[in-house]
Amino acid sequence: MVLLVGGLFCSCTEPAPAGPPPPVIPPDSVVTVAAGPQYMRGPVHRFFWGGHYREVWSKPVRVPVVSLRNLVPGGLTPIEAGGSFQTKNLRLVDQSGRQFVLRSVDKDPTKALPENLQAGAIGRLMKDQTSVIQPYGAYIVPVLAQAAGVYHTNPRLVYVGDDGGLGAFQKDYANALYLLEERPEGDQSTVASFGRSAKVESSRKVFTNLLFKADHRVEATQYLRARLFDMFLGDWSRREDQWRWASFGTPAGGVRYEAIPRDRDHAFFKFDDGVFTRIISWVKSNYQSFHEEIRLGDVEGLNRAARPMDKSLLVYLSATDFRQVADSLKRRLSDQVIEEAIAAWPAEIQTLSAAEFRRKLRSRRDQLPAVAAKFYELLAQDVEVPxxxxxxxxxxxxxxxxxxxxxxxxxxxxxxxxxxxxxxxxxxxxxxxxxxxxxxxxxxxxxxxxxxxxxxxxxxxxxxxxxxxxxxxxxxxxxxxxxxxxxxxxxxxxxxxxxxxxxxxxxxxxxxxxxxxxxx
Known part of the structure; x- marks a missing residue:
């Protein structure tokens, strides 16, 4: 069965009128749905506020409809709603206690505003800028990360209809497009992309252990590999909470941690293609766009959010270490790997974005040694050793x-x-x-x-x-x-x-x- 689920176009100055109630969609069917048709704008708006990924957001794609009761043997049970100021998340658990998360493809950054501004012109303009995000960006990361030797989640694009399996969360989470992925927490000994670690821990727990126990240490070259991979993706939002850590015991009785990046919402960010957004990017230099060239002068801004982590965790690595990891990444991220990653997209998105991403990913890959050298230079200037x-x-x-x-x-x-x-x-x-x-x-x-x-x-x-x-x-x-x-x-x-x-x-x-x- 194929159904067309529509969306309304609206300007950033007037709220969209309420539409008819969504149709009842049976599980195990397919919908053709656009992630965010409301982000399409006319040429004047795009000139001032950027074209971003508006065409991608408004392009309908075929997506399977899932039932939480049938996704895995025994089904998935919702246990907790959450998310950041932008993403709406729903945590799920299976019969064995393994956790998953539904992460909304559409975002709502207005939650960071005072309540009296959320529904006004400022809130609507802020919501409009969700179009800077590639809505299916996280979908191609696993293939790239696997080749790069970086741990990763395995997001799956799904549509959740008016599913009774949502329970008490049905009203707020029904009839929407999500990425479904494993939640990197606890016992992940069966998940290769999390290192088969029996104990995956939060950054809060890991950094506490690092500072209280000298025999608990992060595998620095593995973390560096993940950080250079962030730069390859143009992912500038890499604060401490964007990471989980696979833990492994050492022969001496200590613990070795390896980094698991999560939450790729800001990978492939496209912001500075409008008059006003370009001006904003000059002030907010961490808002780095996914260009064909990684400008060396922008490396500091690209990594500002993660700078406290980088200064602590990379403190014992040399310029040679940085060069060797960058050279390894460049070899691993072959043209064939890039093609396989792009092929993971829905066919409709490949038609729109494959040529652009093929060109940009190849170019950024080839720049990794120079970017790594600049990254080392910035960190080496003033060193802090805790x-x-x-x-x-x-x-x-x-x-x-x-x-x-x-x-x-x-x-x-x-x-x-x-x-x-x-x-x-x-x-x-x-x-x-x-x-x-x-x-x-x-x-x-x-x-x-x-x-x-x-x-x-x-x-x-x-x-x-x-x-x-x-x-x-x-x-x-x-x-x-x-x-x-x-x-x-x-x-x-x-x-x-x-x-x-x-x-x-x-x-x-x-x-x-x-x-x-x-x-x-």
Missing amino acids: GTDQPERFVLEAAGPAQLRLSVYQRNTTRADSLIGQRTFLARDTRSVKLFGLGGNDQFNLVNLPETRIAISIYDGAGQDGVLVVGKLPARPNVTVYNCGDGNIITLPKSIKVEAYQPKAEEFDAAGWLLRHRLY
Whole structure:
């Protein structure tokens, strides 16, 4: 059975009139439905407010109608409504306890506005800008991510009619187009695209563990691969809550985390193709559009949302690491892979968008090594190295002319200290290195420091810490120790500056550092 489900065209200045009630659509049929015909606009509106993906939103596509009772053996039961300010989500669970989520294809960013503005001209204009999103963008990501070696969800495009299986959520969630995908949480040992991890955790839980337990660490090169893949997709909205983490035990009894990106709503973002939206993009430089060229000057804005994560999780990686991961991604994302990804779209969308995306994806792939080099350059300028609330030993020493090597160890009382991470900083790349002991009784050792312009700052944090000079110092060492005065052992030459200070919350201990990640 094929049915046509229509939508009304409306301007951004007048609300759409109420339409007739939707037809009753039986499950196991097919509808032909447009994701958002209301976003089609005339040439004047498109000139000022952008053409975006309006044609894609208004193009009817054939979509299967599903019944929650029949989607999986035993059916899916709705348990919780949710979502962000834009996306409407419905969490579902099967008989085994495995969770899924229905994510609305259409968005409503007006929920972020005060209630008195939502129905007015500002709200309607804001809703109109939903057209900057490629409504089927998430649909082609799994093929690309699989080839890239990046974990991913597996969204499926479905239409939910007036389904009794929605239960108490029927009124708000019936008769709409959704992406149905696994929810990356809990035991995912049967899901290859989540690493078959028996314990997938939230960013809040993972960053808490990283800062309280020195033997819990993120697989940094795997996270870097995911971040470069974000840039390939043009996905600039990568805050901490856009991630989940597959956890794996280590032989030493610790935990290794691997990144699972989720929520690809802002992949392939197309914003700056109107007069007014281009002006806005100059002010909001993080609103990066999916162009054929990834401009190196835009790399900072493209990654601004994820910058606190990037600075913490990539701190021990070198320029060589960045180059090797980028080269690997470039090889993996072949022309054939791009063709297979585009083929995952509904045929109607391929007709509209295949040529554009083929050209852009190939071009952006070829730029990944240059983009990775620029990404490294930005992160290497001013480096912040956090400890944990357990005792660490930070060792700074010469590694060659104008080269400073940092080694961080977990301090142990019953066995040798274990290396957490190590990196060599070059004066041509790095202006400053800041060490944050956070909690625990930490030790900072300055060993035969090199002549270098790199400014070194040591923040002791909570606990009783020590700073020790071993060997010789440069004539004018560029080192400042910030002592909060809680019983630290600091006896240093006069050439090293020691300043008393009242630490900010995000400098003092693990709980405070979580403020940088908007997770505490």
